[in-house]
Amino acid sequence: MSLLTLSHISAFYGPSQALFDVDLALDEGEVLALLGRNGMGKSTTIKVICRLLRHRGGTVIFDGQDMARLPSYRAARAGIGLVPEGRRCFTNLTVEENLIAAARPGEWDFARVAGLFPRLHERRSQSAGSLSGGEQQMLAIGRALMTNPRLLILDEATEGLAPVVRQEIWAAIARLKSETGMALIVVDKSLGELGRIADRAVVLEKGVSVWTGAFAALSPALTDRYLGV
Amino acid sequence: MRRERVLNAALLLGLLAIPLWAWIVDEPFTITLVTRAVILAIAGIGLNVALGLGGLVSLGHAAFFGLGGYAMGILAYHAQTYTPLIEMPLLIEGTKSMPVIWLVAIAVSALAALAIGALSLRTTGVYFIMITLAFGQMFYYFAISWPAYGGEDGLSIYVRNGVAGLNTMDPLTFFAICYALLLLVLFIVSRLAASPFGLMLGAARQNPARVEAVGQAPYRLYLTAFVISGAITGLAGALFADLNRFVSPVMLSWQTSGEIMVFVILGGVGRVFGPVAGAALFIALEHWLGGLSDYWHIYLGAILLGVVLFARGGIYGLIAGREVAHD
Numbered sequence: 001m002s003l004l005t006l007s008h009i010s011a012f013y014g015p016s017q018a019l020f021d022v023d024l025a026l027d028e029g030e031v032l033a034l035l036g037r038n039g040m041g042k043s044t045t046i047k048v049i050c051r052l053l054r055h056r057g058g059t060v061i062f063d064g065q066d067m068a069r070l071p072s073y074r075a076a077r078a079g080i081g082l083v084p085e086g087r088r089c090f091t092n093l094t095v096e097e098n099l100i101a102a103a104r105p106g107e108w109d110f111a112r113v114a115g116l117f118p119r120l121h122e123r124r125s126q127s128a129g130s131l132s133g134g135e136q137q138m139l140a141i142g143r144a145l146m147t148n149p150r151l152l153i154l155d156e157a158t159e160g161l162a163p164v165v166r167q168e169i170w171a172a173i174a175r176l177k178s179e180t181g182m183a184l185i186v187v188d189k190s191l192g193e194l195g196r197i198a199d200r201a202v203v204l205e206k207g208v209s210v211w212t213g214a215f216a217a218l219s220p221a222l223t224d225r226y227l228g229v
Numbered sequence: 230m231r232r233e234r235v236l237n238a239a240l241l242l243g244l245l246a247i248p249l250w251a252w253i254v255d256e257p258f259t260i261t262l263v264t265r266a267v268i269l270a271i272a273g274i275g276l277n278v279a280l281g282l283g284g285l286v287s288l289g290h291a292a293f294f295g296l297g298g299y300a301m302g303i304l305a306y307h308a309q310t311y312t313p314l315i316e317m318p319l320l321i322e323g324t325k326s327m328p329v330i331w332l333v334a335i336a337v338s339a340l341a342a343l344a345i346g347a348l349s350l351r352t353t354g355v356y357f358i359m360i361t362l363a364f365g366q367m368f369y370y371f372a373i374s375w376p377a378y379g380g381e382d383g384l385s386i387y388v389r390n391g392v393a394g395l396n397t398m399d400p401l402t403f404f405a406i407c408y409a410l411l412l413l414v415l416f417i418v419s420r421l422a423a424s425p426f427g428l429m430l431g432a433a434r435q436n437p438a439r440v441e442a443v444g445q446a447p448y449r450l451y452l453t454a455f456v457i458s459g460a461i462t463g464l465a466g467a468l469f470a471d472l473n474r475f476v477s478p479v480m481l482s483w484q485t486s487g488e489i490m491v492f493v494i495l496g497g498v499g500r501v502f503g504p505v506a507g508a509a510l511f512i513a514l515e516h517w518l519g520g521l522s523d524y525w526h527i528y529l530g531a532i533l534l535g536v537v538l539f540a541r542g543g544i545y546g547l548i549a550g551r552e553v554a555h556d
Contacts, residue, residue, distance in 0.1 A: 076444035090432040101428035102443040
């Protein structure tokens with residue numbers, strides 16, 4: 001049975017429809033790349049999964065549970081962790097406080113997150129607002145891990161970061177896959193890096209899931225057509 | 230951080246030293262004055278849990294302060310008149326025991342905060358301010374129109390309530406009781422602020438949606454903070470009524486809510502010890518400026534304006550610097 005299944009999802013922002021009949025499925029331990037150009041519905045799909053946006057049609061099933069009526073905090077408690085676009089750390093708290101505040105029972109604790117991102121340990125007493133962009137991204141990932149999710153969603157986790165920092169983030173994501181068996185949904189523009197970790201891909205075009213399959217099966221023709229690269 | 234700790238210690242030592250000095254030179258009025266500052270500091274710490282940690286601007290905290298006061302007044306009134314509080318379905322009598330009165334004051338205020346908070350926290354911003362103000366005024370007018378307990382004239386208690394066989398009519402003894410409770414409240418609130426709950430409350434103040442994304446419901450965080458805040462303010466109300474041996478609807482008025490908020494702003498919003506400094510300064514100004522002019526509130530207003538415009542972290546922000554995090 002799939003860990004997450006989205007069937008025929010439609011979603012709206014006011015009167016504007018953003019998602020049309022989107023289908024998506026994810027198994028335990030699987031890494032799914034969610035692809036598409038800007039404005040095609042990737043972030044909206046993530047919002048629907050995390051219950052930050054209510055869908056009007058279709059079903060969202062996570063771990064056998066219908067998520068339709070759940071508020072977003074219940075989705076997080078059910079095991080969906082989100083690393084949002086733009087990081088959005090709690091800048092009025094220190095690094096350690098950001099992590100402790102989000103902690104839920106499970107394998108992930110401060111020491112384990114600090115093992116994944118040693119820089120966070122070095123900066124543990126520093127205000128989150130004073131961190132570099134890369135460090136804030138590490139903190140955002142660490143904060144999501146502290147909720148001990150079964151599914152971690154990374155929305156543009158490496159966007160706007162220096163190449164060296166991006167490599168650190170990708171290395172951490174790869175470790176998450178190999179060492180934890182956690183299911184991941186990754187939104188990113190870097191197809192090369194995604195190719196090293198993603199098992200499958202879903203391509204969105206104007207709010208419709210137009211292609212689903214093994215990541216390795218993504219042909220140049222497909223990427224040219226739907227991703228514009 | 231170090232300067233803040235030094236300021237905390239200086240403040241607590243100062244509040245302890247002044248009554249001791251006043252006892253030595255036989256100045257009981259000064260002891261009562263500092264006791265008043267200590268009690269109002271507890272009320273300020275209570276409001277600061279909602280306002281400072283949770284960003285909830287409540288203009289109705291006088292309701293909890295007054296409920297604490299009336300809990301004391303009503304229980305002591307029935308004890309001193311030897312009349313039962315309730316006869317049916319079970320007999321409940323009044324009491325002159327301070328610990329019992331404190332527990333009742335805390336429970337009643339917490340319950341009121343739960344009911345008020347559950348409704349008020351469905352709103353935000355200016356609507357939240359107005360709805361808390363409206364609830365506060367409801368309690369105020371109810372107390373005025375309730376003749377059984379003095380109505381507008383209030384309720385006098387002949388002898389201060391007792392605890393552990395101590396002579397609570399002795400100003401220094403009563404000060405020591407209030408000071409011990411202040412230390413206890415400071416300890417609890419300090420631990421609360423540093424706990425995952427306190428941290429998440431601070432985070433919710435900054436970004437409620439992000440707090441939801443890590444599995445916390447901002448409404449529940451706010452409501453819990455509001456109930457704790459109300460309970461602490463209720464305890465302060467019971468002590469305040471015991472200090473004066475008198476409770477009246479004034480304790481429930483919106484001016485009282487405003488005064489408690491002034492302690493928090495003067496001392497430093499969000500700083501655990503801030504309301505202690507704010508209440509101490511307020512009482513000092515009231516005493517000194519009140520001796521110079523009946524219109525001392527004008528000077529207080531000017532000082533408050535200066536703090537808001539030029540020292541936004543209050544006395545603590547001015548002396549100990551703004552916090553790196555938590556600001």
